[in-house]
Amino acid sequence: MTTATEPDxxxxxxxxxxxxxxxxxxxxxxxxxxxxxxxILIVLFSIAEPDAFLSINNFRNVVVNVSILAIIxxxxxxxxxxxxxxxxxxxxxxxxxxxxxxxxEALGGQGVGVSIVGALAACGSGTLWGLFxxxxxxxxxxxxxxxxxxxxxxxxxxxxxxxxxxxxRGAPTVLTDTIGFGRLFGQIPYLSLIALAxxxxxxxxxxxxRFGRYTYAVGSNDEAARRVGVRADRHLILVYTLAGFxxxxxxxxxxxxxxxxxxxxxxxxxxxxxxxxxxxxxxxxGGIGTIAGTVIGLFIPAVLQNGxxxxxxxxxxxxxxxxxxxIAAVYVDQVRRAAASRGASTRRSLFSRxxxxxxxRRKEAQ
Amino acid sequence: MTxxxxxxxxxxxxxxxxxxxxxxxxxEPGEVVALIGDNGAGKSTLVKALSGxxxxxxxxxxxxxKRVTIDSPAAARALxxxxxxxxxxxxxxxxxxxNMYLGREVMRSGLLGKLGFMDHAEMKEKTQRAFAxxxxxxxxxxxxVGAMSGGQRQQIAVARAAAWASRVIFLDEPTAALGVxxxxxxxxxxxxxxxxGIAVVLISHSMPHVIEVAxxxxxxxxxxxxxxxxxxxxxxxxxVGAMTxxxxxxxxx
Numbered sequence: 001m002t003t004a005t006e007p008d009x010x011x012x013x014x015x016x017x018x019x020x021x022x023x024x025x026x027x028x029x030x031x032x033x034x035x036x037x038x039x040i041l042i043v044l045f046s047i048a049e050p051d052a053f054l055s056i057n058n059f060r061n062v063v064v065n066v067s068i069l070a071i072i073x074x075x076x077x078x079x080x081x082x083x084x085x086x087x088x089x090x091x092x093x094x095x096x097x098x099x100x101x102x103x104x105e106a107l108g109g110q111g112v113g114v115s116i117v118g119a120l121a122a123c124g125s126g127t128l129w130g131l132f133x134x135x136x137x138x139x140x141x142x143x144x145x146x147x148x149x150x151x152x153x154x155x156x157x158x159x160x161x162x163x164x165x166x167x168x169r170g171a172p173t174v175l176t177d178t179i180g181f182g183r184l185f186g187q188i189p190y191l192s193l194i195a196l197a198x199x200x201x202x203x204x205x206x207x208x209x210r211f212g213r214y215t216y217a218v219g220s221n222d223e224a225a226r227r228v229g230v231r232a233d234r235h236l237i238l239v240y241t242l243a244g245f246x247x248x249x250x251x252x253x254x255x256x257x258x259x260x261x262x263x264x265x266x267x268x269x270x271x272x273x274x275x276x277x278x279x280x281x282x283x284x285x286g287g288i289g290t291i292a293g294t295v296i297g298l299f300i301p302a303v304l305q306n307g308x309x310x311x312x313x314x315x316x317x318x319x320x321x322x323x324x325x326x327i328a329a330v331y332v333d334q335v336r337r338a339a340a341s342r343g344a345s346t347r348r349s350l351f352s353r354x355x356x357x358x359x360x361r362r363k364e365a366q
Numbered sequence: 367m368t369x370x371x372x373x374x375x376x377x378x379x380x381x382x383x384x385x386x387x388x389x390x391x392x393x394e395p396g397e398v399v400a401l402i403g404d405n406g407a408g409k410s411t412l413v414k415a416l417s418g419x420x421x422x423x424x425x426x427x428x429x430x431x432k433r434v435t436i437d438s439p440a441a442a443r444a445l446x447x448x449x450x451x452x453x454x455x456x457x458x459x460x461x462x463x464x465n466m467y468l469g470r471e472v473m474r475s476g477l478l479g480k481l482g483f484m485d486h487a488e489m490k491e492k493t494q495r496a497f498a499x500x501x502x503x504x505x506x507x508x509x510x511v512g513a514m515s516g517g518q519r520q521q522i523a524v525a526r527a528a529a530w531a532s533r534v535i536f537l538d539e540p541t542a543a544l545g546v547x548x549x550x551x552x553x554x555x556x557x558x559x560x561x562x563g564i565a566v567v568l569i570s571h572s573m574p575h576v577i578e579v580a581x582x583x584x585x586x587x588x589x590x591x592x593x594x595x596x597x598x599x600x601x602x603x604x605x606v607g608a609m610t611x612x613x614x615x616x617x618x619x
Contacts (some may be wrong), residue, residue, distance in 0.1 A: 005570060205482075208484070209481070209484065210473070210483075210484055213460075213468075213484065215459060216457070216460060216464075217457045217468055220458055220459035220460060223455065224455065224456055224457050224468070225469070227439060227455050228468045228469030229439075229469040229470075230469045287459030288459055359572070
């Protein structure tokens, strides 16, 4: 053994690689890079339209627009980290809103009690759809894309059967006046506070608890998780159930905000949420993702839309730009995964991808 | 000395194929036993049977002289038996600490623990100590293991098994696809695990590594043990002879 082969020397060099600092890690995270993109957008729109864009009212509008999507996004982030997908959330939102409206209509009155029962009915219906998705995905091993495509149709169809296809407008006034349009201290919309609470709880569960750890483990290598005794199937069911619950909660909030079950208005909801989650750095292949990234990823389309409207650009441009963002985000994810599977944790950002020729780092290491 | 793990007359058939045809096996505490044999000799089947991943048709298993049944990976773990699979079975997106404790998380005490909060500091400290004790060359405890070299990943997998095993560790081809330096690290790691009194079963195709690190070498052929050698007093030629059937010790007995 006089001459080491090329891969051996490479491997030895990698073995001695120094750990990265916390700062390097933070800067390398896709969520952090996408936050930079969001800030750049905000600065650009602020320069272009300082008065209209940079007002508290406008900022509040954007936040409210993101709130309901963010609640769904929390559940979606869990699902996508497991390597799955949930296309049914928009329909489940509608179905839950319909069940809540029907329940409150049957009970009658405009009181707080009725509203609470309605909210529970919405969350319950969402949870049940999520449980159904989870059981079929985990136990029957049907691919999640197909399962949730199926429940997308089933939940929407069921909602239309219940209503005869006509939107219900029977939300109690106490619900629309507080959660729908009410503001804490006249400034902070309750809708957004609820979303903030869901985001914080979701982030704590994902990043601090064993449930979150298993979510990453199942998405990263479900066989490895099973071998060490993680009940992967049960965990998948719980994750889809959580996503269903979030969609149900979004259903009652949606009803409170629009005073309508918006049956025809949610066909793109799931795709918009998935786009936000993916732009925020959650990998469609599982094992990677953060709640913070999802929230930032959902703000980008909202800010673009808002900014374009204010600037008088045709708002249709928003769809074009968001589409491009989505493709770019998945491209960055692919590059990252390819780098990781080569055993080299070098290229971590979109920028460093273009900053050096491919072999440079390896030559320096030798 | 009683065997840490002993198998007598294990049989297992897949249709008409006799994967195990009355295979025997034994290993004592603090010993490295290499299990060698040609492709299809039954090495993998034997390891799966001993680690609870595969049911046997007949045969007896003893641990510390007591009759045991190992019918699931959980049963093997309860006996202090851990297995490092060839495909490593680490979660690539998790860091070494998270992999070390996957499925065995240390929870916070009191209410927070009941709510599912983990004790990160405790797990990190114990992982670092376990790796330091074994001399594993893993320095970055917060990077995902998927971004590490094959050698480091192998060391993490072995260290994890060593941390949880109290009796026996099975290593399936631990040096396959590793470079020279990395192989050296993994072999050193195996010796240190043995020195703690844990029995290490090494499945490998690499005769030089086997002779170097093993105390005894057991040869499988056609689903049964055909020879056992003292690693200090055998040669590559003798081992290859036993594997191919040119030499046989036990068939006569």
